[in-house]
Amino acid sequence: MFVAWFEEAARLVHRDRERLTRLDAAIGDADHGTNLDRGLTEVHKALTEWPPESPVQVLTSAGTALIRRVGGASGPLYGSVFRQMGKVLESPVTLAGFSAAFEEGVVAVERLGKAAPGDKTMVDALAPASRALALAVRDGVGVREAFEQAARAAAEGAEATIPMQARKGRASYLGERSIGHEDPGAASAALFMAALATVAP
């Protein structure tokens, strides 16, 4: 499932790369779609060249490829989510374990990017997704439904960035002019979560 997650995310980002770049053009520097598309191609290469033997290896290898090959802010930020998940994920993988690892991944990206919810960044999609996963674990719902709830929460979180004023990243230079645009990082984070829902067992 973990390899499939990255393959599906790559497909979605490739499909939507022009939309992501357009969102970035509005409040950033018009390269988010291109960069992430290139990054996930590198992830695909890494996962094919050295086939991972465990979910932990998939996460670590994908995270490392994103950090080492993408550049910009999104490479290290996404890379740190997956590397941190890889560090703490316990095997055998359960929904509760996945949820806990994902939460740690989100904490890692908040720390690295010094961003909090409401700053108009990828955290605004990732944090609600993490909360949805934790609630799903608490309520004892199935894996597929849990991932779908996380994907919905991420999509809603991304949409909720539209009226926000950016406080981190390049969009923050625009001040109030960043209001009225969806954050491209939150939009791509929502794609990662949508991919997760699609490949759920």
Place this chain on the structure above:
Amino acid sequence: MKKLLNTADSMVEDALKGMAAAHPTLRIRDRVVYRADGPRQGKVGLVSGGGSGHEPLHAGFVGYGMLDAACPGEIFTSPVPDQIIEATRAVDGGAGVLHIVKNYTGDVLNFEMAAELAEDVEVASALVDDDVAVQDSLYTAGRRGTGATLFVEKIAGALAEEGVPLADVADVARAVDERSRSFGIALTSCTTPHAGKPTFALPETDVELGIGIHGEPGRARVPMAPARELAATAMDAVHGDLPLQGDLLVMVNGMGGTPLMELYVVFAEVAAYVKGKGARVSRSLVGNYVTSLDMQGFSVTVCRLDDTLTRLWDAPVDTPGLRW
């Protein structure tokens, strides 16, 4: 979009091939541009880097009296840690390495990671954040690094040639940044080769105030005005943040698509403005140095000089982009 390129994906690589072919003083390997004659034992190494599309910054400033290596990323995208680690190790002549980093989230993250991972080399870091268009507050990523990057690279590079320790080179780099301020105005957006169309739409009648160097929109849009008024707008912003006084190093920098003639028109107004405030243009630079692809417009950068900084600015430099 009409651009001189083979494919958008190969543009950075193709341009680097051209640099290598044009400048035998450079050695280009694995996406890092080095001085062909380095490293020199006992000299602090200077490494900078950032997204491509700002040429001649940074690779054009590799050479005697300036950088030892530059790490070009994709267009407007910071380099990756691997490039920076490789460059850091390669230029270390035993006296440590200074990273000169423009204050953008991506650049800062990737240089920080590289500094951590290149643990066998003593690394210091100097952040450039001179753009007064961005308020330095909790509500932004902090001020951007723009025109002052050239000043920092030139002056720190000159001091490094004198064989002083890493801490001194880092101190002078930070001092130049603290004494420098910039403001930019765009007449047009720029077109990144991957997007194929201008990053933002700017009508013939308007200009964009407080732009950065990545085609990102500025703080405000106002009607087009004579050069005198645009220069005054930029200088008011600079003077309001760091009052103009004493001997100044003043650069009027083109954003890539601006004719030199227009830059001189702006420089005349900037010089008159400086004089009007009772300060003096002691050293100057006019041209396209810190660019944003094909954007039309200018930025002005002012640095308060002292005797040491003036001496280091005047020291010989021999790079593709700056030479005297």
